[in-house]
Amino acid sequence: MAYDAEDTRRRIFAAAAAEFAEHGLAGARVDRIATAAKANKQAIYLYYGSKEKLFAAVLRAKLEEVRVSVSIDPDAVGQSVGQMFDWYREHPELIRLLLWEALEACDAPGEGERERRDAFREKVHQLVDAGAVNHLPENARVRACQDLLFTIMGLISWNFAVPGMCRLVLDEETEQAALDRRRETVIEVARRLATASDAPAARAPE
Template sequence: MAYDAEDTRRRIFDAAAAEFAEHGLAGARVDRIATVARANKQAIYLYYGSKEKLFAAILRAKLEEVRLCVAIDPDAVGETVGQLFDWYREHPELIRLLLWEALEACDEPDESERKRRDGFREKARRLVDVGGAHHLPEAARVRAAQDLLFTLMGLIAWNFAVPKMCRTILDEETDQAALARRRETVIEAARTLAATAGRLHGGVSG
């Protein structure tokens, strides 16, 4: 049977994503990744260079996946946020990877961060016209869109970063019941924030 390089890369990627989500960058072990992926350690270093570069590649790919799966619609922010909420619920590994990155990664910007920043700039540009801020200069509208985007992401992500707290504060018996409540609340909050984002920045600028 011929060696399938792409299949090997996919197995390594899937195994590493699970390993990093569970153990973080420092706690992850290349030998465990190799065992689960049914590959040798040399293949991991050949394809990805190092454990750190493998972690960065996985995080970048996961963020790109959510970017491609959910397009932000400036005219339907609530619906978009609902789709993002559902995506994060179906892919809990992304929140865990982001939390591990915050705990362990170097604060110095690197090439991976620069590429991700470009992707978020594109998302912010799509939100520029949200909130009736047409009277503001373009730079102010871009800043309003960036702040709105980050706030919406926080509204969504926190539910999955601290599920026990979510369940406890909402006084629900299960995570599912708590998340169902939170989904509707986050959507309504997103609509309100989108409607006021431009006016808030206009007030600050004035």
């Protein structure tokens, strides 16, 4: 059977995503990734260069998945936020990867940060162009949409960062019940934030 390089890369990527989500960058082992991917270590280094670059590639790809899969429509904020909540629920590895990055990354900008920043700028300008926070002066809309996007992301992601705490605080018997309840609350809060005509504008830099 001919060697399928693309299939090998896919297997390595899937194994690496699971390994990094479980153990983080420092705790992940290339040997385990190779075994799970049914590949050799040399292939991992050939395709990705290092464990650190492999982690960066996995995180970048996962963020791209959510970027292309979900967008926030100012005219249908509830539906958009519900879709985003469901995406994170179905892909809990992204939150784990982001938490590991926050715990283990140094203060210097990480690999691919410029691309990630540009992707979020695109999301923000989509919100502005679609008429979000249209009650604000033009020079304040971008910053307001940045704050809106980040606030919505926080409202969603915290539920999956600490699902046990979510269950305890809401006094639900199961994490499933707690997340079902939180989904409705997050949708309603996001809808109010996006439509509040008296929301304060973000202060422009001096």
